[in-house]
Amino acid sequence: GENVEQHPSTLSVQEGDSAVIKCTYSDSASNYFPWYKQELGKRPQLIIDIRSNVGEKKDQRIAVTLNKTAKHFSLHITETQPEDSAVYFCAAIIQGGSEKLVFGKGTKLTVNP
Amino acid sequence: KAGVTQTPRYLIKTRGQQVTLSCSPISGHRSVSWYQQTPGQGLQFLFEYFSETQRNKGNFPGRFSGRQFSNSRSEMNVSTLELGDSALYLCASSGRDEQFFGPGTRLTVL
Numbered sequence: 001g002e003n004v005e006q007h008p009s010t011l012s013v014q015e016g017d018s019a020v021i022k023c024t025y026s027d028s029a030s031n032y033f034p035w036y037k038q039e040l041g042k043r044p045q046l047i048i049d050i051r052s053n054v055g056e057k058k059d060q061r062i063a064v065t066l067n068k069t070a071k072h073f074s075l076h077i078t079e080t081q082p083e084d085s086a087v088y089f090c091a092a093i094i095q096g097g098s099e100k101l102v103f104g105k106g107t108k109l110t111v112n113p
Numbered sequence: 114k115a116g117v118t119q120t121p122r123y124l125i126k127t128r129g130q131q132v133t134l135s136c137s138p139i140s141g142h143r144s145v146s147w148y149q150q151t152p153g154q155g156l157q158f159l160f161e162y163f164s165e166t167q168r169n170k171g172n173f174p175g176r177f178s179g180r181q182f183s184n185s186r187s188e189m190n191v192s193t194l195e196l197g198d199s200a201l202y203l204c205a206s207s208g209r210d211e212q213f214f215g216p217g218t219r220l221t222v223l
Contacts, residue, residue: 043214100169103156
């Protein structure tokens with residue numbers, strides 16, 4: 001089955017710096033890769049996603065890149081702000097079949113003012 | 114459009130008891146997935162229901178079960194509760210592409 005590895009587990013940056021979180025997946029059939037942000041005590045919120053037919057996607061300060069050959073994808077946050085502090089989860093799924101998301105273990109991002 | 118709702122939000126049970134959690138998906142969504150979130154194991158897939166049928170199942174013991182009704186609302190049941198079942202239980206509603214999570218049910222087993 002699918003396995004998703006996520007690194008780093010914790011990340012601390014200064015406000016205004018960039019943050020990068022990386023994930024690798026094992027099943028080459030996976031074709032949809034969402035990223036979720038979870039603030040303390042709240043539900044995971046979808047912040048950006050990418051499909052296997054696209055190499056990069058950007059939404060304001062957030063971007064995701066996908067390398068299908070290497071089977072890894074990354075989340076990039078530029079100009080970080082204190083409100084970006086949260087736990088970020090990557091996930092992989094084979095769409096078209098069952099809707100079973102396999103999650104990475106999460107990255108706790110702290111943005112220091 | 115209303116979001117995913119889960120009830121109850123908090124629950125305290127003792128070992129050996131059973132519990133039923135409920136999830137109402139976004140209107141029009143037919144797929145409901147359940148996840149267990151714990152600090153040690155992260156987010157783990159329990160099972161997914163689509164059109165009242167279990168379509169996929171994770172690696173959890175048979176004490177964890179679920180069902181889905183004709184209106185797409187789903188319930189999950191945990192029997193013979195153990196201390197290790199204490200967790201945040203999240204359901205996710207799936208439409209054409211994305212999955213949207215409910216607020217979760219925080220279960221504490223004493």
